[in-house]
Amino acid sequence: MSISKKDVEYIAALSRIHVPEDKLEGVAKNLSDIVGYVEQLQQLNLKDVKPTSHAVPLSNALRLDVVKPSFSNAEALSIAPEAKDGCFKVPLVIE
């Protein structure tokens, strides 16, 4: 499967990543190579293999409904590039 320049533009928009016009071609080729590599799996005979969503043989990892300590406000905001009124400050988003 080959990834087109248009695919790259679309995926970049979904991922909020800016890909400059002159790099689109290169990214498309790289992504095509990666998908092509994984595509080798299609050549295997998987008739008797059940579909799976997880590779780890684990299930039912549950937690008791017991409160654990949280960050203090200062700790939480210590990673914020900007903060205001106890909140993370981000550029204005209007709906």
Next chain:
Amino acid sequence: MSQAPFETVIGLEVHLQLSTNTKIFCGCANVFGSAPNTNVCPVCLGLPGALPVLNHQALLSGIKVGLALNCEINSFIKFDRKNYYYPDSPKGYQISQFDFPVAKNGFVMIKTDKGPKRIGITRAHLEEDAGKLVHDNLSNCSLVDFNRTGTPLIEIVTEADMRSPLEAYDYLNTLKLTLEYLGVSDCDMEKGSLRCDANVSIRPWGQEKFGTKTELKNMNSFRAVKVALEYEVARHTQVIQSGGKIVQETLLWNDEKAMTIVMRSKEHAHDYRYFPDPDLVPFHVDYKVIDQVRAELPELPAAKLERFIKQYALSEYDAGVLVMDQSLTKFFESCVEHYSQPKKIANWFNGAVLFEMKERKLSLTELKLTPSHLVELVKAVEEGVVSNLAGKEVLTAMLDSGKTAGEIIKEKGLAQVSDDSALLAIVDEIIKQNPTVVEQIKQGKPAAAGFLVGQAMKQSGGKANPKKLNELITQRILNA
């Protein structure tokens, strides 16, 4: 009434916050109203390396909701990432359930004027809530509070089964009552514990294919959902009748302007690129767990209604009023334990007590009335100690003062006079004053006695026992 030009088709999505102690994937407290960003941890903030672990109670609540909505519970469930970029979600995705939700294929029964109707439940799935954004236009920034991030949600999705805004409204009320009985959430729309989005379309009568739908968001009450749907149906109709086409889009309801507004940020079609969340291993739900949850389900509203009608011989109306609120049914049943006159109690309760609650704008708990106190009053009326009318006065005084019915009857001298000798003096006086009426009664019109009873009541200052008066008046006249 002429038929509407098109058939309306509505489906609803309800998001319900589950009131567990902790969030769905971490041990932060699940509480409303804390100072911003104080119930957060690496999982809530989406820090690298943080690992989510499912809250057992959230899963059980999900199963509970599924069972109460007559769903099948999936024996295999998993969580998926719903990818989108918005500042309310620090990870860049929401953990939700895509193809293996906790519950599917259920239904809710609603009442319509054409009889009961089944509203299909497509699915109910668990997911995490997002953070809260406050837009600060003055400083040209938005502020993010991640306390709400990770609050357990169950999303309940219906089939496109509703055919009018009223049916949608009735479904929501029925659903909410069921959820309240389950006790899995406070179901408080004002706090955002319960939120509703609606999908609506119209189509020519008889056409099977659905019309183009629009999605409505931002309704903060069931009434607003109904009004927004009515507005949207009218808009669709007008667009189509004038030769236009409906565009599939998400609209925000503006309650003040009473109109829908197109959401600007949704130019792109949704493309969430769901995939299994590798951080959360899958779950096998054992049938024993399902049976256990089923066994612990409370009696649900529909069953309670039926039982109240049968067991207590209540009218459907009276039973319906009680069932609307679990605290009322508990109070009622406790009264019946004290005094096995369910109909009498229901009359008092649905009449005078609910009236007082409305007047005082208080809940039953806030009213501070106890079942035994109400029973004392109902007994006093039934045994003829006070008249029905005086009984209401006693109730008002009880609620004002916190005193018992007995104390108030005594204090205010409201006890009915049933003593023959005291009443006879009044009766004789009234008979003397109304010779024409007396003549009518003698000529075989016993109904005329009602007038004399009324006169005698007035004379007694409302204290006489009317039944006793009627007896004495008839006796006196006919035996004269």
